[in-house]
Amino acid sequence: MKKAYVAFHHMNTFFRMYSLHRLSPVILIASLAFAAGCSPSASRERLWTLDELEVEVTDTTREVAYTNGAAGFYYTESNAPQRNGWQGWHSMSVRILDDYQVAIDGIPLDRSSVHLARVWPHQFTRAYPQGVQESVTLLDSVDALVVEFDNISGDGFTAAPLFSEADTSQYIIVERDGALLVALRRHLHRTPREDFPVWIGMTVAGGSSIRRGDGVRNGRHFAPASLDASLSEDKATLLFVAGDTEDATLTALKDVAGRVSESISLRKARMERILNESHFRSSNERFDNALAWAKLSINSLIMRQGKRGIFAGLPWFSNYWGRDTFISLPGATLVTGNFDDAREILESFAAWQMTDPTSPNEGRIPNLVTTTSTSYNTTDGTPWFTLGVFDYVKYSGDTAFARKMFPVLRLAIEGALRHRVDKEKFLTHGDAESWMDAVGQEGPWSPRGNRANDIQALWYRQLLVSTAFAEALGDRATAERWHAIAQELLYNFQERFVDPDSNIIYDHLNIDGTPDPSSRPNQLFALDIVAETDIRQRIFGT
Structure with missing residues (x-):
């Protein structure tokens, strides 16, 4: 019998972890400072100037x-x-x-x-x-x-x-x-x-x-x-x-x-405004300066090359990579309170979503957007986009945006179900369509087709987040259907990916269904969807 309670427990836990409605831009920054051994400074109210940096x-x-x-x-x-x-x-x-x-x-x-x-x-x-x-x-x-x-x-x-x-x-x-x-x-x-x-x-x-x-x-x-x-x-x-x-x-x-x-x-005043709108100082001047440089450095990658986006890095990646954008979105925009750019970046990628129902990429958010092309050759960019929408709504409280983005989130799931989800509800993909996407003359350097562990973990989170949005927007039938898919996926993940005797999560399932036991850090993404706590602890300690 499939353990329905497991999926329900995981969903409730997931949303309890992220239940804050609005977050102060300095909460995470202050936590980081205290973890680094800093303490509040008597001069913490002094406004920043770039001359200090x-x-x-x-x-x-x-x-x-x-x-x-x-x-x-x-x-x-x-x-x-x-x-x-x-x-x-x-x-x-x-x-x-x-x-x-x-x-x-x-x-x-x-x-x-x-x-x-x-x-x-x-x-x-x-x-x-x-x-x-x-x-x-x-x-x-x-x-x-x-x-x-x-x-x-x-x-x-x-x-x-x-x-x-x-x-x-x-x-x-x-x-x-x-x-x-x-x-x-x-x-x-x-x-x-x-x-x-x-x-x-x-x-x-x-x-x-x-x-x-x-x-x-x-x-x-x-x-x-x-x-x-x-x-x-x-x-x-x-x-x-x-x-x-x-x-x-x-x-x-x-x-x-x-x-x-x-x-x-x-230009100088704009950058000083960024620092002072998310103002923070501690007793450690070197830490404060490094943090200020980090804020402005990541902000400098927020660009408007056609549409709003975040450069993946300079000088080689002066374009928009979906996965990189959404992983960096909280630090680049949300923790500093820059909700306008965050919203516009998400809207940019929503506009680039593949909507052609005949395409095998239907529903996907792009992997790469350049000045002349749009590529959809990744599978994890789409779950990361969904999590980005969730993060934005969580930080900003902008529930109207959740309603606006819901058709995009719906197509992201339904397109995957039509074209890329197998009978066990695993999300399938090509050998180079995970974050290990390097390809040489002889093919992918780290082939992980066609069902990688981190992809399934992200797919599961995508289903949970989208289910919550559907429920909040009154679409109970869709919420129940997506929840059932997440439940089945979670059960099959325990059966096919988790080896409690060897204390490992298989890196991926090959196209013929056989598991690959390669040990890669990707499995950390999947640890929190391992149902049994003792197994999860043993895997982490291996």
Whole structure:
């Protein structure tokens, strides 16, 4: 006889664990601090400023990366020339500018000579031996990079945009209104397949007699042209923008030039607001600073590349991965009280759900969304999405959102039942459709088809969460049907995956039904759906 009470007990336990209606953004942060041996600080009410988070870099170099909250990021070295082919300024997952070179009175500034860099969450500076100070800021929400120079000894200033293409004939170069505009001949129009800016615009604010100069070669980089300017003061501001037309790019340059200080101040204030809206301080300054950096670092990955989402990581993963997004969603948004972004991120992925009833991926939330494609080649992204909706509602109390998302949650389950659930109610999948999804020339590196233990645990939680939503929204028939499926799944998991004699959870069931005893950390996901406490304890201790 199937143990119905087991599933019922697990469901009640699951929801008791997550019964908080609204959570203060600092509860989990404070718990973490106390676990680290910190205690409340007398200065805990002091508001954060980014000036406190300065990191000095001397006698070495550090990789630094900044994002603009839209579709752009800038990745470079603090105290050295660029060292790898990923570095540069990117927009829409395409590198649009490799680098830039600046010379004072004909002598290039040598980044390998930088003796001190100061790094903050919103910008960084370089100090050169000759006294020149360089400050680099990627502005919020627009494709604009600002490089400010102070303490310049000289009146000749030359700036060159550097690219990979080393043939001048590959470029269209326009000098207009004191600006240099550059486009690649092979990319003169933005298209769905090449969805990134066409033109790079550059000008020197604070300079006079600005004119086009010669091309420049710098190692593997090449500038088809440069700008020469005369300086009447010891400072200059180099501006880069990206646009789709000549006119739009020139307009953007003028707009940015007119509000450089304001834009940098707004960027700084935005980040300080993030820290102070989830304010926390303890007696451990190093811990507090690390936590502040962590908050702003994860926030910097929240982007609007087409729709709202979270980059999986820089520089290689400047796109949206479903699984990574929903695992990081609580820390990136919910614990800091950033419910607006959390809601919009979930809505983005809901809009990308596969709705074609003839597709074997019906109901799935995407594994990967890039600027040009959407892929559904994972099975665990969908349960993680459901748990993300649950987490959002739990933290925010936004029950209207639960109602809005319920059709998405319903299709996620019904599509799986139609196409990917076997007679034992296990969720089936391909060899590389779990989180161990690396694939080489000879196939998946860690084949786990077609029923992995962590997938079943996530599927079970998806059923429980969706059942609770159905019950809350008055759809009792659906709730009872999904609960029965969860009950059957849980019973069969004990029968097919749990080996109490060997104290293991099988890693996966092969397509022929045989169990694979490989020992992987994935089984930790499945521990809490092992019905018997003593077996669970023995497995954990093995």
